[in-house]
Amino acid sequence: MAVFGRVASGCALALALLLQADFAAAASNSPKIVIQPRSTNSVICDSRGCFGFGERQFYTRPGQPLPITPPYNGGVNRYDAPRVQIPPRETYMPPRAVYPSPAQQRARHQMWCSERYRTYNPGTNLYSTIHNGFRTCHSPFD
Known part of the structure; x- marks a missing residue:
């Protein structure tokens, strides 16, 4: 009950302070909008x-x-002249050449032959023809 009495007295005090304010003076002194120059x-x-x-x-x-x-x-x-200047390299190292391994070459050869000839046998590296029997497959990866 004591808490309720304190809240009620606080509200009454706030209402009394609001009523004492001069609303007409507050309305006539409207805040000025000031735009700062660029x-x-x-x-x-x-x-x-x-x-x-x-x-x-x-x-x-x-x-x-x-x-x-x-x-x-x-x-x-100021962005034209960077502060950190990286000196050029004295020596040129060309990129390493990547050579496929023999297993990769064989796989590429077998893929090329199997796409080219339907009857290609990768175990024997032969394909069958209509009139000449079997022939050896020669690919660009030989």
């Missing part, structure tokens, strides 16, 4: 394009290059 030499890009502010104001459509290079450092683009 910082000089700034660019904002969105779906409509890029807008440049500062000494040179500009607008470009989406996909068009900017007329001046950002970020602005007195006309010098």
Whole structure:
């Protein structure tokens, strides 16, 4: 019961403070909306394009290059000269040539012959012909 009394007195006190406030003065002193000026030499890009502010104001459509290079450092683009420069290699190492193993060559040969001749036998490396009996398969992978 004591808790309920404290809550009720707190609500009564808050209501009294609200009623004392001068609503007319609060309504006449509406808050001012202040738009901060854009910082000089700034660019904002969105779906409509890029807008440049500062000494040179500009607008470009989406996909068009900017007329001046950002970020602005007195006309010098700081991304043109990287701080870390990697020296070129003194020696050239050509990539290693990959040669297939004999088992891979044999498998490629057998695949080529079996795709080319329906009667190819990989165990004997022969295929049958209509009139000449059996012949040896010769593939580009021999």
